[in-house]
Amino acid sequence: MQNFNTQDLQTKKVGIVIPIYNVAPYLRECLDSVINQTYKNLSIVLVNDGSTDNNESLNIAKEYVAKDSRFILIDKENGGQSTARNVGIAWFNGKHETRLDSVVDLEASMTNTAISLMQDKSNLESNNYHLQRDTTTKLYVCNITNDNPYKINRIYANNIQETNALKSQQIAYIIFLDSDDYWQPCCIEECIKHSNGVDIVWFDWEYYYDGVNKKMNKTQLQLLDFKEGRITPQVLLNALLEKNLPYFAWVVLGIIDFKFLQKINLCFYDGVYAEDHLFGALLFLQSKSIYVIPQPFYSYRIRSNSSCDFDPNHIYIPHHFEKYCDMFGDRKATREYYQASSWFLMFMALHDFLEKNPQHKCKEVEQCIFRLYIKNSLRIIDCKNDPMQLIPRMSILKPYITRQYKYRYRIGIDNLKLYRFLKPLFFCSDIVREIERGLKKLYRKIFKSSQKVF
Template sequence: MNNPLVSVIVPVYNVAPYLEQCLDSIVNQTYRNLEIILVDDGSTDGSGAICDRYAEQDGRIRVVHKENGGLSSARNIALDMMQGEWVLFVDSDDWIELNTLELLFEQKDERSEIVEFGLNVVYSNNVECYINTPSLMSGRDALTMLVTKSLYMGTMCNKMFKVDAIRGLSFMEGRCHEDTPFIMELLYSMKGYYQYVALPLYHYRRRDGQITSGFTAKRLDLYHNFEDLMIKYEGTEFIKYIQTCYLYWAKSYFFEIFIQPFEFRKKNEALTLPYLEKARRMSFISVGRSQKFQWRLFQLMPRFYAYLVVYVQPVVKKLIGR
C-alpha cells in the first residue's frame, strides 16, 4: 500500500491552552490519509468542546468523551477503535512538525515496525534537542539499548508504530509511567526492525507540575509496572531485561534524589529504599566491562558510587582537562 492510513491518537485532559496548537499540527499534516482519534478523558476546562469543534470541521476526526480514567485508559480505548495500518501517539499539550508523517514515510525502511524520530524538549525558557544517529536494528538490540542507556526510546510520543506489531498489547491502567513497559513488551516480541530517523519532528512541552518535573511518589509507579511485568513473564528470557531496566531506573532515581537538599533527600530516600533493596539483588543482561563494574558498585555501595560520580568525577575530569 503506497498511501497507508495512519491513526493519530490524542488523549486529552484539561489542556485547553495548548490543545489547538496540537490539533492544528495534526490536521494540517502534508500527509493527508489520517484518522484522528481524540479521547477526552473527563476534561473540565473546555478541552472536550474544542475537540468537538475540530471534529465538526474535519471528517477525519473522531471524538470519544469518557469519565476520567487516566492516560492509559484513554489510549486503550483508542487502540480498540483504530483502523489504520500505522499509528502515532501525540500528547495533547505537544505538537509535531507539519511534514512529520510525509518525512517518516519517505525515510522508512520497508522492514521497520517502529520508526523513532528526534524531539525538542520545550521548557518555559529554553529548548533541548535530542537526535540520535540514523540506525536500523532488531527488536532485541533495541530492547538492550533501551534498558541500558536510552531514556527516550521508552516514550510513546516520538515514534510511529506498525499496527500489526502492537496488536494485542495494551497499556497498564491506574498508574503513571506506562510507556516503557509497553515498548519493552513490543520490542521483545516484534519480528521486524526498529528504525531511527535523525529528524527533530516532535515538540515535547515540559510544564511545571507535570509528573516528569521533579521527584514525586507517583514516579514509583514505574517500579510497580516492572514488577507486574516480571510476574507476567516469569520463567522467560524477558525477565533479565526487565530487571536490567529496573536497576537502570533505580540508579537514575537514586542520583536524582542524592543531589536534592537534605530535607527532600531524606524523605525521598525513605520512599525509594524498598525498591532500591530489590534492585541491588537483581541480575542484569550482559553489558560492557566498564558499565558492569559501575552497576555492580552501585548495587553494593549506592551512596559511595553516587558520591564518586556527583562529586569526585567532575573534579578529576577538570584536573585532567576533559
C-alpha cells in the first residue's frame, strides 16, 4: 500500500458533478456528505435538471452555494440525467462562457428557517460542516454567452472573478454523485491515496432502503470478488465471462483521471435508460489500469419515485419520451419501448465504437456485454408500436444472436408480421420452458435433501 502525507494529497483538485431532479427530501444529506469529506480540495457542480417540485430542490442547492464557495449551481431545462452530467463535464472542460447578469439576495426569496440555518454558525458546526469564510446570503447570477445546447438558464455562485464572469477550475479527477445518495466521509481521500498511475479508482457501494421492500442482490464488485489492487480491462472482462455476469454498469463508483476522460472524449449518451452501462463499458475498455477498493464508500438509496422504478406503482417515463404515451395508450407500454429502444441505441453506439477501434474487440465483449444489450434490444419487437423506426435497423444484431433467440427473433427482424402471427406459439414455448426450469430446480432441491438424509 502506498504511503501519503494527507496535506500533500490536498494539492489534487477533484471535480464533483451532482445532477438534481426533485430530490428535496434527500438533497441535504447528499450535500452534507460532500461538505464533510476529509478531502477538502473540491470543486462541486450542482446541476438542477429542471426540477418541478416548486423550487424546493433548487432552493436547497442555492443554500449550499451560498455557504460554501466550492459549489456552483447550474440551472437548466429538463433533459435527463445524462444531459446533467454532460453539462458538468463540459463545465470542467471550460466549454461554458459566462457573463454576470445580476446579484440575488436569498434572504428575500427563501424562508426564515432556511436563512437562520445558514447564518447560525453554531448550528452549522454541530452538523460538522466545513465552511468557507465567505458564507453569504447573496448569489451572483451568470448567463451563458456561447453555444447552449443543453438550455442552461443561469449559473449561481457566491463569488465571481474580476472579469464579471465565472470560469471553471482545473481539476485532476472527476467523480459523479447522485443527489439522493451519499458518501462516507473518507471516500475521496481513499480514492486519491490510490490514484497515482491509474485511470480509474473503483470502490463499492452499500444499499440503503428507503420505503421500499425490494431487496437487492450482491453488488457487482461482490459478485466479481476482486481483491484490493490494480486490474486491467482484460482482467475485468475475463472475470465477467468466468462468472457469467452479462452486465457491467459504472458511473458513480469512483474517480476518473480527468486527462484520461478528456483524451478519450467520453460523455454520456443522452436520452436513454441505463446510460451507466454504455458509459462504464466505453470507459473501462479504453483504460489501461484500474485500482479496485472493495469497500462500500457509497450509500445507494433504493426508493420509490426514482428512474429505476423500484416501486411497481410508479411508472417513470422521462420528459422527452412522454410524447409517445398517446401512441402506446398507457404508460407501462411506453416505458417498455423506452427501455428496449435505449438498449438498442446503446448497442449501436458500442458496436460502432468497436468497429472504429478494433483493438478493443474481443470474444469477452461479445459473449458478456453484448448479451445483455441484445436481450433487451429484442424486446422492441414485442412492442405494439415502433415510433422511432428501429426494427428495420435491427439486422445489425443478427451476427450476435445466440441459439436461444436464433429463430424467434430472426423471424421478427426479417418478417415482423409473421412473428406477430406466431407470437402465441412463442408465448406457449416460454411457459413450457419456465415450467421445465422450475421442475429442474425442484428436482435438484429434492436430490440434495435426499443426499443429506442418507
